[in-house]
Amino acid sequence: MPVLHSIIHKIDKKPDGSPAVLHYAGSELAESEVRDDLMHQFNESYNAKQGKAWGLFHPASGAFPFSGWLKEYLDGGLNFITFSRVAVEHLTKLMEESNLSVGGHALFCHSQQGLTQYLVIALLQETEAVTVSDGLALAPVRRLDLDHIHLAARINLSEWKSNPKSRQYISFIKGKSGRKANDYFRDFIGCQEGVDGPGETRTLLKAFSDFVESEDLPEDSAREKTQALVSYSMAQSKLGEPVSLEELSELIDEDRPKAFYDHIRNKDYGLSPEIPADKRTLNQFRRFTGRAEGLSISFEQHLLGSKVEFDQPGGTLTLRGLPTQLVEQLKRAGA
Template sequence: MSVDVFQLTIHYLALDEQQAPQIRERQALIPTNAQVCHLLEQLHLSYNGKPAKGYARFSSDKSPLMQESMELWLQQPDDFMQLAKTATAELVKQLTEHQLAESGYLLISHYRYLATDYLLLCLLGSKEHFSVTAELDLAAAKHLDIARMQLAARIDLTEYQLNREHPHAISFIRGRAGRKVADFFLDFLGCEEGSDAKENSKQMLSSVEEYLSAAEFDPAEKSQVRQQVYQYCEEQSKQGQDVVLKELSEAMDPDDQHGFLHYCAEQQLAVAEQFPVEVKSLKPLVKFSGAGAGVSVSFEQKHLGERVVYDPQQDILTIRGVPPNLKDQLQRFLTGSSQ
């Protein structure tokens, strides 16, 4: 297993009749075993898969409480429960001030994944499920709803200890509530927003297209380069790693590994040397999509000119080989209409 869990504790956050948060604290660490490691691996992968993340650094203009508590813990690793207690109290305070009515299990853990240490803080809901016993009786139990993790923050301790001012060592899930959740996490952690994954990804996408237009690639080669860029960025995102410009350049063209890197420098393109990526923003590299006037169309770029043909003069899109499920719907509808 690729996860090593060093310290873990879980508290329970409930709401009273006035919707005020109440905490039931665990008084000791949870013993580490294979089951715990498997849980953290699932949480790590689920967190990496969340598309809407913000990035931040500790700020002198915000409360220093969380940073000070974390620094004390880094000096005295055995005092993890004090860090968890401070984080829990600050979470309750900020939830109250931001008027967020949230309940669930607050999980705080120090773990290592592929040689990188992390501090994860997440609030997980629970979901009831049913099972059948050996005697064929029904039994009900609750499980942590990892898939719907919405309130979570993670600190890359390895990056943070190398550079306290790293612009994206701290990340958080923005969640469905958008700006309100972002403000909550920034205040909770005592941070200011740093690197913008979405903007960095868009800038990189624009620079790749500019490079492809200037380079002597034929259409097939351009399509292959776009695929390689997307695959590299997607893999980095899955691993929770940043895109590194030098590595991206190497992935784009094995015959000229520094071509894109040198082009960015020569043209003074505003592409960061290292940045978190939002894969969703890179979909135009490999897919065409659009919607309007009641019509929605989406297809992979590799099909253009083969299964999908566009006539710009007549503004007609021809699709050969209609997807089976769509074809079935159309045939059923036409049959029903004729009858």
Template sequence: KQHVEVTDDLELSYSDHLDVPKMQLAVRIDLTQYTTQPELHRYVSFIKGRMGRKVSDFFMRFVGCEEKVDIKAQNKQLIAQVDDYLATEQLSTEEKQVSRGVVADYYKQKIASGEDINVSELAAKLPKNEEQQSDFSVFNAHLEQPLEPQFQPDRAALKPLAKFSGQGGGVTLSFDRNLLGDKVHYDPVTDTLVIKGIPPNLKDQLSKADKD
């Protein structure tokens, strides 16, 4: 992509640059990682965009490598394990939400800097069990399928940290986590969800439909 800038002599200078955010297919090879720690198989990473699985697979075959770490699965597993870990600690709902906010901030920082998620680094930011000398790293290590020590962050992982969402049977729902128990109440016995304070635009639609 071409861009223009003004030089010190007040002249226009034209130059080309890579528009990275709009890249759909790209590969990055970390030569330092390849030279120093090739056994980790972490020296190749991809931008696969929304080109579809077939195109992504073709691109990987073209480059001549195979996927060793499922990034989306690792990120999804991390968020699930954070929830499981917080559930084992004696924390209030507010404290759990604060911890999820810490994880979200950590994710945003790593995405912005282009760095990997580091499980040990993240563990240091989460509550610890001082009596048992245990933290999230220890919790992860004792799981049947522990997380990789490091992996690329996936922006999609941020959503479940802040919201509950789901769809099925023609119904799509999404609401902030902090509303559960306040404006949103779930009864597991009757499998019902009660929402207090319906959004005005939805309320207006329902009112009009009720008059039809």
């Protein structure tokens, strides 16, 4: 992911209640292997982070000025350093108003991946580490803590410019750093939640379950398609990219690449052509299967406790919401 511009300012905020001190960087981060490694590690940690949300900008205003400054920068009215300084001043002001005691290193990075441009904004903390000196003695060092990122956002600049009606061109960490901290950082970006990632993922999985049932697929085929869905969705999540329903449909059935996509459209599940995959929801989606003496049972894990109940001591399953086709066959057999 080539870095176009990047810079780090420092907000020094003590827990004693004294005013924050803002230390401006005099220049952008120089092109180097260290800078590129930093951004590579950051992106890997950010993509792996659970608890992210997706959204869009509030209209630019006095309360939410960031998107206005960003547009001015992209249009050439501000250079990158000036844009980052104006933005970090606003971040510091909101931090003071929220009476938060922890500052940090404010990272701004404008990068490009393929034809898509992104802007990353993050407030990074330092942590203690240990190194070995030239004399083979241990020495303490401080480093940026990229393993524990709590306040960060990534803006898909290309989507924002080309598709202003999108509701998911910003991703941000909802995190566990405290609602007050998350709220002030989200207010700094000026974004509102637009897409429910876990909800969209659950709807996608429901659509897939309905598709498998309607196609009356053999168990091996159903399991293979389930694996294709989960593998692709997980890979996209790891890359920080959305799931494309058309691409997914092609992977699920190469012989009929539009079948699953058409199923989603025709049944009107309300899914966008691209959705952010939620890893926690995907992790709960796998199939339990078993065959014995003419009996074949298969169901997805997320149905356990709702449509399927397992009585462990008795070794029995109770099924609810049986497929209509099966119910009709049973009725005819019992007539």
